[in-house]
Amino acid sequence: MEKIKIHxxxxxxxxxSPNLPFGNGNLIKASGLxxxxxxxxxxxxxxxxxxxxxxxxxxxxxxxxAMSPEGVEDKEAQIKHLSHLLYEINQGxxxxxxxxxxxxxxxxxxxxxLDYVVLSHLDCDHASGLSPFKEAKKIIVSDEEMKSxxxxxNSHTRYTPSLWEGTGxxxxxxxxxxxxxxxxxxxxxxxxxxxLVHIPGHSKGLVATLISNNGKQVLYFSDGGYATRSWKxxxxxxxxxxxxxxxxxxEWIRDISCTNSCVDSFACHDxxxxxxxxxx
Numbered sequence: 001m002e003k004i005k006i007h008x009x010x011x012x013x014x015x016x017s018p019n020l021p022f023g024n025g026n027l028i029k030a031s032g033l034x035x036x037x038x039x040x041x042x043x044x045x046x047x048x049x050x051x052x053x054x055x056x057x058x059x060x061x062x063x064x065x066a067m068s069p070e071g072v073e074d075k076e077a078q079i080k081h082l083s084h085l086l087y088e089i090n091q092g093x094x095x096x097x098x099x100x101x102x103x104x105x106x107x108x109x110x111x112x113x114l115d116y117v118v119l120s121h122l123d124c125d126h127a128s129g130l131s132p133f134k135e136a137k138k139i140i141v142s143d144e145e146m147k148s149x150x151x152x153x154n155s156h157t158r159y160t161p162s163l164w165e166g167t168g169x170x171x172x173x174x175x176x177x178x179x180x181x182x183x184x185x186x187x188x189x190x191x192x193x194x195x196l197v198h199i200p201g202h203s204k205g206l207v208a209t210l211i212s213n214n215g216k217q218v219l220y221f222s223d224g225g226y227a228t229r230s231w232k233x234x235x236x237x238x239x240x241x242x243x244x245x246x247x248x249x250x251e252w253i254r255d256i257s258c259t260n261s262c263v264d265s266f267a268c269h270d271x272x273x274x275x276x277x278x279x280x
Contacts, residue, residue, distance in 0.1 A: 010274075017040055056115050057117075120209070122141060180198050208249075217259070
């Protein structure tokens with residue numbers, strides 16, 4: 001098959017407790033609610049654009065311009081866009097010209113040009129930038145993630161349903177393919193080149209994107225771990241819906257990342273990874 005080009009896009013930054021990326025499932029510490037701002041750390045918020053011979057695909061959407069209208073931190077704007085609780089847990093901003101839709105527009109790509117917008121999960125730093133893409137041909141998330149995110153408690157605490165309401169988002173179901181830590185995945189294009197692999201733990205319906213072509217693979221594992229360090233040292237995220245499942249998913253991420261065929265493997269929030277383009 002012709003080459004697949006994968007763009008890692010930097011779509012803002014998020015200020016969090018150091019216990020969020022590597023807190024091993026300690027939710028209280030990971031929230032940072034009792035931690036001074038000066039002790040928190042800035043992490044990147046990324047999205048992935050895939051130029052596939054058969055489709056144009058965006059994985060995750062980063063922050064929305066509504067988060068920081070002037071390209072800087074804006075408390076009032078963020079609280080209006082998300083909630084006061086989510087502001088206290090993770091402040092964020094996105095520089096001018098750096099939202100996912102702004103960057104794709106600079107590449108000559110409009111929302112209607114996209115065949116798929118895939119949300120790895122529905123946390124705000126992945127779904128915030130969705131609304132500018134509502135003209136995409138398909139917007140999808142796993143049915144397990146949607147069910148969890150719209151539950152009575154989650155929809156008023158961890159998740160912000162207004163970020164995806166009115167976008168035409170659809171859900172997909174995993175198949176028992178034997179791929180991944182729980183043997184479930186979704187073949188996006190039907191040719192095994194883009195597999196959405198179920199990696200539960202951080203959230204119930206989280207997916208990693210495994211891209212395969214010409215005997216090579218690239219893995220975007222979203223928040224299955226927060227950095228390469230996560231799978232090298234087996235450090236779970238501070239926020240885990242299920243710690244046992246998260247550890248099993250991280251083991252799978254490590255195993256795939258260490259195969260000879262895997263030429264690149266990256267998380268959404270790794271401060272050591274810069275925006276770049278990979279071709280396979």
